[in-house]
């Protein structure tokens with residue numbers, strides 16, 4: 051029997067549209083001899099829809115019309131099987147629309163990629179492709195990610211964090227906190243956004259004020275680090291898990307501005323962004339000396355495993371051209387287009403990459419099942435609520 055894979059995409063995120071593109075690219079690339087695919091579109095209100103229509107990118111020009119011809123569903127776990135149930139349920143007959151064996155999230159951005167969707171799916175006891183809840187959450191918080199990598203001795207830029215209340219309480223103290231640790235120019239970014247949203251470089255205190263106020267309109271917590279003015283960016287994906295992981299080819303994204311913008315990533319490179327990361331402007335393979343390429347690929351694997359990632363993640367590096375020092379900038383637990391093009395460059399077809407990701411999800415499921423998740427206790431036999439306070443000794 052074929053494995054039934056539910057591909058989840060969209061969701062309540064600023065990167066909703068890009069996720070629809072990445073999700074449908076993946077949906078169209080699975081090996082149909084091995085897999086039965088169920089497309090599951092998550093609206094910006096986090097409603098789930100399935101059906102033929104949600105698998106066709108052309109239908110996303112008019113979302114109300116798309117939803118009208120699709121089936122709204124919810125998930126239910128019934129005797130160990132995850133089912134998609136039509137909502138509202140039918141008065142007569144079965145409301146089961148589909149069953150899935152593996153959940154395959156292809157979502158980008160806060161509220162979905164950061165462990166939210168993974169946690170929701172985990173509740174249904176289903177194998178999930180990609181990072182688990184903790185790895186997704188840790189990698190998507192730029193500060194927490196740095197803290198973990200520092201602990202592993204992996205180079206990251208030092209930073210200062212700041213929340214909006216702290217800033218509003220005493221702006222002067224906030225500037226001192228930054229200036230006491232980092233010299234201008236600095237860069238300010240929300241800790242948990244992507245696609246260059248909310249990011250600005252500041253060359254002096256006035257610039258810092260502007261950059262902080264700008265970043266705080268996108269999120270309540272930001273980080274400030276040294277801005278590398280003579281910068282080269284290199285990305286490398288990793289596939290695997292804690293036991294075994296391999297690095298992809300390296301790419302160099304090309305920016306038209308100081309900061310690689312949302313437009314650089316999704317719009318300027320191709321046909322109005324309709325092909326997501328596939329057509330973003332890049333040099334692939336990046337022109338790197340063989341030792342530098344190896345240094346980056348090894349650091350990518352080390353980073354992936356330090357953060358306990360699984361499936362495919364893309365690690366983005368910065369090289370300070372003045373010193374040739376390489377820093378890990380960020381990790382994308384679910385990269386745009388699943389970074390398939392970085393594997394194609396090493397002769398791994400997209401279908402094989404997806405196959406590997408499903409195998410890794412099933413492997414993790416087997417490993418988790420072999421762990422003890424409950425133990426017999428007679429605690430409820432003699433329980434009475436008046437003594438509840440004394441139960442947890």
Ligand SMILES: Nc1ncnc2c1ncn2[C@@H]1O[C@H](COP(=O)(O)OP(=O)(O)O)[C@@H](O)[C@H]1O
Nearest residue numbers: 237243244245246247275276277278309310380
């Ligand atoms: N410390 C830095 N110095 C110089 N440029 C930076 C620095 N950090 C980020 N950038 C620029 O900003 C872009 C977006 O920052 P990044 O941390 O990757 O956030 P996002 O999650 O939005 O992609 C990077 O691709 C790079 O061009």
Ligand SMILES: [Mg+2]
Nearest residue numbers: 245246366380
């Ligand atoms: Mg980035």
